Amino acid sequence: KAGVTQTPRYLIKTRGQQVTLSCSPISGHRSVSWYQQTPGQGLQFLFEYFSETQRNKGNFPGRFSGRQFSNSRSEMNVSTLELGDSALYLCASSLGPGGNYGYTFGSGTRLTVV
Amino acid sequence: DQQVKQNSPSLSVQEGRISILNCDYTNSMFDYFLWYKKYPAEGPTFLISISSIKDKNEDGRFTVFLNKSAKHLSLHIVPSQPGDSAVYFCAASEGNNNDMRFGAGTRLTVKP
Numbered sequence: 001k002a003g004v005t006q007t008p009r010y011l012i013k014t015r016g017q018q019v020t021l022s023c024s025p026i027s028g029h030r031s032v033s034w035y036q037q038t039p040g041q042g043l044q045f046l047f048e049y050f051s052e053t054q055r056n057k058g059n060f061p062g063r064f065s066g067r068q069f070s071n072s073r074s075e076m077n078v079s080t081l082e083l084g085d086s087a088l089y090l091c092a093s094s095l096g097p098g099g100n101y102g103y104t105f106g107s108g109t110r111l112t113v114v
Numbered sequence: 115d116q117q118v119k120q121n122s123p124s125l126s127v128q129e130g131r132i133s134i135l136n137c138d139y140t141n142s143m144f145d146y147f148l149w150y151k152k153y154p155a156e157g158p159t160f161l162i163s164i165s166s167i168k169d170k171n172e173d174g175r176f177t178v179f180l181n182k183s184a185k186h187l188s189l190h191i192v193p194s195q196p197g198d199s200a201v202y203f204c205a206a207s208e209g210n211n212n213d214m215r216f217g218a219g220t221r222l223t224v225k226p
Contacts, residue, residue, distance in 0.1 A: 042218035104160070
């Protein structure tokens with residue numbers, strides 16, 4: 001079965017621009033979480049969606065937003081990009097909310113802000 | 115606030131020996147712990163987990179130990195293989211919550 005698909009794989013944007021990243025979860029998975037990975041920081045939780053509703057949000061500024069569609073696909077938007085937003089953005093899908101279901105990660109979108 | 119800490123950024127081990135990766139956490143409300151392995155250019159893959167009601171969970175060559183009083187967990191890989199070379203992330207969550215907190219990762223290199 002297909003894994004978690006994230007598009008695009010690579011992206012270069014200019015400071016001040018905005019960007020939208022996409023994540024298609026595994027078929028049947030209704031939970032999608034987003035993480036940011038930067039060197040030395042590990043993975044930091046951005047937000048989680050389940051059944052089109054945001055369940056949890058990490059400690060990121062309001063420039064980071066997301067949404068989930070009825071088919072469970074999710075998008076993440078970052079507005080007014082800053083150099084520090086350069087990172088690997090990972091999406092993880094799960095059957096349901098919570099740690100007990102296990103997570104499957106996509107390969108990520110590498111965003112470079114110049 | 116780094117609630118999950120992996121204090122060793124790297125570890126090098128000889129093939130066939132034991133690899134021990136350590137992780138400490140500060141939030142006593144965490145009750146579910148996971149280890150992920152990540153190869154370059156790929157997303158993390160789930161390796162093994164443990165809930166706070168247990169102190170050990172074993173899956174083949176991988177064993178995770180949890181010491182709740184010390185707020186410490188470790189991943190043992192025995193025997194280590196060159197294919198185990200990757201970055202290992204420790205993660206923790208509180209209850210029914212996808213808000214996993216990850217450590218910064220430990221890069222394991224297994225030398226042939």
